[in-house]
Amino acid sequence: MRVTLDMKPALTDQQVDQRLQREFAQHARSQLSTVLTGLMPVRMGPVFAGLCGLSAETPVSQITRGQRLAIGRNLKELPLPVSGKRPIEEAIVTRGGVNVKEIEPGTMMSRCVPGLFFAGEVLDVDAHTGGFNLQIAFSTGALAGISAASWSRGE
Secondary structure, three states: OEEEEOOOOOOOHHHHHHHHHHHHHHOOOOEHHHHHHOOOOOOHHHHHHHHOOOOOOOEHHHOOHHHHHHHHHHHHOEEEEOOOOOOHHHOOOOOOOEOHHHEEOOOOEEOOOOOOEOOHHHEOOOOOOOHHHHHHHHHHHHHHHHHHHHHHOOO
16 A cells, blocks of 8 residues: 655645755755754654655755755655554554544545545544544544545546
8 A cells, every 4th residue: 555645735846845945055054854853843854864865964965956856755745654554452542633623524634735634533532442432433534535535536
């Protein structure tokens, strides 16, 4: 299964590259991890650099055009390998999440970011551990999956 994450959904590919060029110019003496800190959570920077085939300590001034474009590609389409699921015995309940007022209930699609779907405990709904949490996860997951497939086909 191929899943990708758009870390900059509000920006086009060209805008991402322009942003990277601007950041690289402003921080030419800095390490890549410093520049990435302005684009993503701090702890993700070194991991993201590695996913781009670079060291987080690489000076920005040494990054080639091709490497910069690879960083931009990964910001727009970060591949997330899915190798399977974990056993139900490892399932836990969380609290908080995306406000349900920001989600279209008939599709589970974000009202703020078209094409972004939510399900399960990423939603701000919860109850005591047990049936409710499992049911909301299964139901919203099924609806979000069906809706995402339909949306991707332009239906």
